[in-house]
Amino acid sequence: MIIRTRTVVTMDGAPIDNGAVAVSDDRIDDSxxxxxxxxxxxxxxxxxxGSVVDVGKFDEITSRNAGEIVDLxxxxxxxxxxxxxxxxxxxxxRGKIPPQKSFADWIRAINTEKANxxxxxxxxxxxxxxxxxxxFGTTTIANLTAFPELIPKISAPIRTWWxxxxxxxxxxxxxxxxxxxxxxxxxxAHNWGxxxxxxxxxxxxxYRRCVEIARRxxxxxxxxxxxxxxxxxMFHDASGPLYEFLKGIxxxxxxxxxxxxxxxxxxxxxxxxxxxxxxxHLNEVTQSDFNLLExxxxxxxxxxSPRSHDYFxxxxxxxxxxxxxxxxxxxxTDSLASNENLSLFAEMRAFQxxxxxxxxxxxxxxxTVNPARALRQENALGRIRRGCRADLISIPxxxxxxxxxxxxxxxxxxxxxxxxxxxxxxxPHAAKLLK
Ligand SMILES: [Zn+2]
Numbered sequence: 001m002i003i004r005t006r007t008v009v010t011m012d013g014a015p016i017d018n019g020a021v022a023v024s025d026d027r028i029d030d031s032x033x034x035x036x037x038x039x040x041x042x043x044x045x046x047x048x049x050g051s052v053v054d055v056g057k058f059d060e061i062t063s064r065n066a067g068e069i070v071d072l073x074x075x076x077x078x079x080x081x082x083x084x085x086x087x088x089x090x091x092x093x094r095g096k097i098p099p100q101k102s103f104a105d106w107i108r109a110i111n112t113e114k115a116n117x118x119x120x121x122x123x124x125x126x127x128x129x130x131x132x133x134x135x136f137g138t139t140t141i142a143n144l145t146a147f148p149e150l151i152p153k154i155s156a157p158i159r160t161w162w163x164x165x166x167x168x169x170x171x172x173x174x175x176x177x178x179x180x181x182x183x184x185x186x187x188x189a190h191n192w193g194x195x196x197x198x199x200x201x202x203x204x205x206x207y208r209r210c211v212e213i214a215r216r217x218x219x220x221x222x223x224x225x226x227x228x229x230x231x232x233x234m235f236h237d238a239s240g241p242l243y244e245f246l247k248g249i250x251x252x253x254x255x256x257x258x259x260x261x262x263x264x265x266x267x268x269x270x271x272x273x274x275x276x277x278x279x280x281h282l283n284e285v286t287q288s289d290f291n292l293l294e295x296x297x298x299x300x301x302x303x304x305s306p307r308s309h310d311y312f313x314x315x316x317x318x319x320x321x322x323x324x325x326x327x328x329x330x331x332x333t334d335s336l337a338s339n340e341n342l343s344l345f346a347e348m349r350a351f352q353x354x355x356x357x358x359x360x361x362x363x364x365x366x367x368t369v370n371p372a373r374a375l376r377q378e379n380a381l382g383r384i385r386r387g388c389r390a391d392l393i394s395i396p397x398x399x400x401x402x403x404x405x406x407x408x409x410x411x412x413x414x415x416x417x418x419x420x421x422x423x424x425x426x427x428p429h430a431a432k433l434l435k
Contacts, residue, residue: 091132312338
C-alpha cells in the first residue's frame with residue numbers, strides 16, 4: 001500500500017510536501033530499490049508485514065513501489081503518538097476528584113474512590129481508556145496498572161507496554177511475593193516492565209528486586225519521582241502532610257530527614273539500571289541535585305505530564321535544566337484522576353503554554369521519537385523511516401508555514417490511523433481510493 005498526503009512529517013528530517021509512504025502488507029513481497037535506478041535490479045526479499053518500506057516524494061515512491069494507492073489529500077501524515085506515562089485503571093475517575101488542599105489529601109481521595117471499584121469496573125475503565133487514547137491518535141502507550149491480573153483479559157487495541165505498579169507500603173515484608181505475583185500475570189503481555197510506584201510507597205527492597213529482575217530479563221522500569229513539594233518535604237525534612245499521612249499508616253520513616261528524593265532514588269536504583277528506567281515527574285530537584293547530576297553525567301528518561309502538573313499546581317518542571325543535561329524528555333497524560341482526557345495533542349498545547357520558547361518540532365518529538373527511545377524502540381517507532389513499524393496517523397493540514405504548529409493545534413479526534421500497517425479508519429469516507 002502507498003499512502004499519499006499533502007505533507008509527510010517523518011520526524012526524521014524535513015517534512016516532505018506531496019509525500020508518500022509505502023507500507024508492506026501481506027500482499028507486497030518486495031523490498032524498495034531505494035535510490036537505485038530501475039535497471040539496477042536487486043534480489044527481492046520480503047519486508048516484514050506492517051512496516052514502512054519506503055518514504056519520500058509521491059512520484060519517487062510510485063516509481064519504485066507497487067501497490068494500492070491511498071490518497072488522503074490535504075492531510076499531514078505523521079508517526080502515531082506515544083503516551084509515555086498513563087494509568088488507564090483510573091479512566092473512570094475523570095472529573096471525580098477536585099483539586100485537594102494537599103497531595104496527601106488527594107491520595108486519600110483517590111483511595112476512597114478506588115474502594116468503590118470492582119475488577120469489572122477496572123476492566124471497563126482500561127478498555128474505555130484504550131479506545132479514547134486511540135481516538136486521539138495514540139498508537140503506543142506505556143500503561144501502569146495496579147491490577148496486572150487483569151492483563152490476560154484485555155485485548156489492547158494499540159501497542160502497549162504494560163507496567164505492573166507495585167506498592168508494599170502496607171506490607172514491606174512481602175516485597176518479593178508482590179513482585180512474583182505481578183510477573184506471573186505480566187507474562188501474558190507482549191511488552192512488559194515493572195513500576196515500583198514511588199519512594200514513599202515502595203520500599204528500598206522492592207526497588208532492588210525490580211532492578212534485579214530488570215537487569216536479568218532486560219526489561220524496562222518506570223517509577224514516580226520527586227513529583228510534589230510534599231514528597232521533598234517528607235524525605236528532606238521529615239515533615240509535612242505526606243510525611244504525617246504515611247507515618248500514620250505505619251510506613252517506616254527512617255529514610256526521611258536528610259536526602260532529597262532524587263538522592264535516595266539514585267541510591268536505590270543504581271547506575272546500571274538507569275538506562276532502563278523511565279522516571280515520571282521530577283518536578284522537585286534542588287540545586288545540589290543538579291550539581292550531582294552534572295558531576296556524575298547521569299541521564300535518564302523523564303516524563304512530564306503538563307495538565308496533571310497544572311491540576312496539582314506542582315513546582316515548575318525544570319525543563320530547561322534537564323534538557324541542558326541531556327535528559328530525554330517525553331510527555332504523558334498521567335491518569336484521568338488528575339486530567340480531563342487522554343489527548344497528547346492537548347498535552348503538547350499545555351506544554352507550549354508552560355514553555356512557549358520551545359519550537360513546535362521539539363514538542364512533537366516528546367510524543368514521538370523521545371518516548372520511542374525511552375521504550376528502546378528508536379528504530380521501530382516514533383518516526384517514519386524504512387524498516388520502522390507502520391504506525392501512522394493522518395490529520396488535516398492546510399499547508400501553513402509551520403506544519404508542526406498546525407499539528408499541535410489539532411483539537412479533534414483522529415479519523416485515520418494505520419497500526420502495524422493495518423488501517424483503522426473511524427470515518428470510512430476520509431480516504432479516497434485511487435485504484
Ligand atoms: Zn502516574
